[in-house]
Amino acid sequence: MVNEFPQVVTIAGTDSGGGAGVMADLKTMQARHVFGTAVVVAVTAQNTLGVQDFMAMPTKLVDEQFASLAADFKIKACKTGMLADAGHVHNVVENLKRVDFGPLTVDPVMIAKGGAALLASAAIATVRDELVPLATVVTPNLPEAEALTGLKITDTKGMIAAGHALQALGAKNVIIKGGHGANPQTASDFVLLADGQSFWLSAPRTNTIRTHGTGDTLSACLTAELAKGVPMATAIQTAKGFVAAAIADTIQVGHGHGPLNHWV
Ligand code: PLP
Numbered sequence: 001m002v003n004e005f006p007q008v009v010t011i012a013g014t015d016s017g018g019g020a021g022v023m024a025d026l027k028t029m030q031a032r033h034v035f036g037t038a039v040v041v042a043v044t045a046q047n048t049l050g051v052q053d054f055m056a057m058p059t060k061l062v063d064e065q066f067a068s069l070a071a072d073f074k075i076k077a078c079k080t081g082m083l084a085d086a087g088h089v090h091n092v093v094e095n096l097k098r099v100d101f102g103p104l105t106v107d108p109v110m111i112a113k114g115g116a117a118l119l120a121s122a123a124i125a126t127v128r129d130e131l132v133p134l135a136t137v138v139t140p141n142l143p144e145a146e147a148l149t150g151l152k153i154t155d156t157k158g159m160i161a162a163g164h165a166l167q168a169l170g171a172k173n174v175i176i177k178g179g180h181g182a183n184p185q186t187a188s189d190f191v192l193l194a195d196g197q198s199f200w201l202s203a204p205r206t207n208t209i210r211t212h213g214t215g216d217t218l219s220a221c222l223t224a225e226l227a228k229g230v231p232m233a234t235a236i237q238t239a240k241g242f243v244a245a246a247i248a249d250t251i252q253v254g255h256g257h258g259p260l261n262h263w264v
Contacts, residue, residue, distance in 0.1 A: 006034040006227040007073045009101055010220060011092055012081030012109075013042035013054065013118065019259025020046070020112070020213035021082055025220035027262040032224035032242070037073060039065040041092065042084040042118075048212060048254030050114035056084040059091040066095040077227035079105040079219050080131065086123035093130045103136035103226045106171070107219035108144045113212065113257050124148065133170030137232065139219050140166070142180040156190070156200075163192035173232050179214065191236055201237065203244035210250045210258035217260055218243045 010025035018024075022038045029036030041062055044054040069075060078101035083089045096104065108127050110119045119127070128148050132138055140162075142153050149165040151158060159176045166174045172194040179187045188202040221242045225235035246260035253259055 004074060006076050006224075007037065008034050008223050008227045009037045009039060009069055009073075009075050009078045010081060010223070011039040011041060011078060011083075011096075012107075012216070013044055013084065014040055015044055015046045015213070017047040017212075017254065017259070019048065019253070019257075020216050024213035024216040024259070024262070025079065025081065025223075028217045028220035028242070029224050031262045031264070032221055034076075034224040034227050036220075037069055037075070039069065039092075039095075041088050042082055044082075044118075046112075048256035048258050050256065051112050051116035051118070054084070054116075054118070056088050059088065062088070062091055063095060066099060069101075070099045075099075075101040077102040077105070077223045079107060079223040081107050081216055081219070082109045082118040083123070083127070083131075084118070085120040086126040089119075089123050089126040089131055093134065096134055103223075104134055105219045105223045105226070106131055106135040106138045107215055108132070108138065108140050108148060109215065110144050110147060128169060132166065135171040135173075136226070137173040137175065137222065137236075138166055138171040139175045139177060139215065139222070141177045141215060145176050156188075159190040160192075160198070163190050163198065167192060173236075175218075175236060177215070177218070179211075189240060191233070193232060197233075199233075201240045203240060206244075206247045206250075208247065208250055209256070210260065211247060212257040212259050214243055214247065214260065217246055217262070
């Protein structure tokens, strides 16, 4: 008998440049040996220099993509990424409640490294109030954690407080990514698990502008590991290690914030 291959879905926006969003997610899923599928919520015109334009899909088409997957696949884990605006966040939440796509990783994507807003500011409250409560794990960077919790994070104590605030909002497990922090040597993430245990994950900081899609890659790798049944703490450690290796083993593509090497 052929065993069913682990199937996962990314619910997110595309990147025509291939380095972030749905494209980074599918490449990561392939690298982690799970079968990646996608619900495209928005399409961006993008390269390594920035986001030139984007448009959200009609919500009816988003509904139909959810229905297509639910009718045919056994999705074992899912993630959300760029969701564009409050209406689309709400629509995705409604769809997630209708289907059983397994553990949900919420990557609360807000602003691209080049400065483009991938989520309307009015939608932050919708992510906080409707999507975060569904999250098996939420993976904000520091600015996203601040936006969701209303806290100003200036040190490790602030990261710990934000982790607990996100759990109070309903997320079961939390990773606060410290990549936007001030320490020049290391990037440290704070992890708070559902059972209250917490730990720090540190990786040496690589001096590179080739970091496009790091958040997507982390959350996609985490989703892949959860689909395989890997326990949360181990899945998080694997995802952090995968991203660190993908940043360190750089490839030369494009003229700006280059994409990661997903072949590590
Ligand atoms: N484009 C899309 C569709 C994304 O989902 C993301 C991040 O989640 C980005 C761009 C931004 O990537 P970065 O800020 O890593 O360059």
